[in-house]
Amino acid sequence: MDVLWFRNPLRHIAITSDLAFASDFFFGDEDQIEPSAPNGGFMYVKSSNKTIEFFKNWQDQRVNYPDKHDQDVLNNIKVEFSKKFQVKMQFVNTLYTAGFCEMSKDISKVCTVHANCCVGLQAKLLDLRSILDDWKAYKSIPPWAKEKETFRFRDHGICIHPIKK
Template sequence: MNGLKNHCTHIIAFSLLFLTSLCGLILYNPAAFQSDFPYTRNVNTSQQDELELALAEASTENRTVIIAMVNKAYVEGDDKSMLDLFLNGFWFGENTRDLVNHLLLVNVDQASYERCKFLRLHCYKLETDGVEFDREEVYMSNEFIKMMWRRTLFLGEVLVRGYNFIFTDADVLWLRNPFQRLSFNENIDLQISTDSFNGDQWSHSNPINTGFYMVRSNKKTVKLFDLWYSRKEESIGQKEQDVLDGMLHGEVLKNLGLRVRFLNTLYFSGFCQDSKDIRAVTTVHANCCRTISAKVADLSAVIDTWRRFKRSAANETFTFGNLSHAACAHSWGK
């Protein structure tokens, strides 16, 4: 019995000695044990952390970020890419150059991410399991619709994190600072562009366009995006814009207590309805257009007209209404 007791005592003493030595070695050289006890990091958590960093770097003081989304098709071109043209708008626009400091470019593939980093912009690579949107997704194709819904999900995440944002398609030229035309009334939750404006900024009958809109982060808008994305599976064949348009014409606004302002095309113009006053226009969107090449061609004409206007005498008459947008008109026949 005494032998067994002594044996157990020796084992306990040896174990304590071993653990003491091991602890001392770890404290002395913890790096030696990292390969044996690796830190397992959740990929999604890592990506979220990267998103928070990207948002914080691009944000204004009041936590507002300008967000655009691009893929390989938008950063490559035979002569001029859509991204080049988009950035040209900031360069040649009035009081717009500094806004690039608050632009977060969301890249859905590696090629656009590399181009973004080369241009030293604020960049964030958006991963989508099993999908890489690296080609031109023609308007209303299945892949186009998928990409629009993925965008909606991402923007909802931005709101959850407490950031307000202006979302802009990369085929929108910023010719003047839109913050001067947008309201900062905290009672307005959503300000959204229209394909055609009926004269009433509060009228829900204005046909919306999700290519340019500003959202304030609050409980109402977070819930709106949750409800919006939840309708994805029951809206086969519809793009996200159509679904949101239906929601804004239904009971959703009333139920959420959401206040929406619809933007006048005099200031927030597009090819569907041109602004008649070049002295007032703020943004120009290549909407009502099917292909990237057509958008580049017709937006280049807009830039050229804008630059001539900036060089012109004060009493000289200019208008975007004289532009025919011929390439975009022909794109529907392709």
């Protein structure tokens, strides 16, 4: 696994969502299927007949995309399949389910950090350790200081992309 969990992300899932995904980049609307691209850093699935059928058919589609990763297959079928199986998809804001593609702008809100947009185990581990060091430093700050300032993860690393201001 290449995900750090700091808090429970389930409180950011709408009760009406059948499926919720982290995404590489957040475009401002959690309910907008396009242009959001799901990633495997975080996935929530409400158990139901329609989500079971969605997953069965998603896996069946892999034969049509033999050279693609399962996330790429999902990205290709998400619009058609969300309509076909009547599932409501949600793409969680990267403020809560961050990744190296788009890091959370606020360490006090982040729930998970995924080592996406990163190639190589050594690079992922180095940057995840940096994130964990930042988390430990943040947790050691007294509560009164946290209220006065917004704290962020570091803005550099082998894979960590600069935070959009």
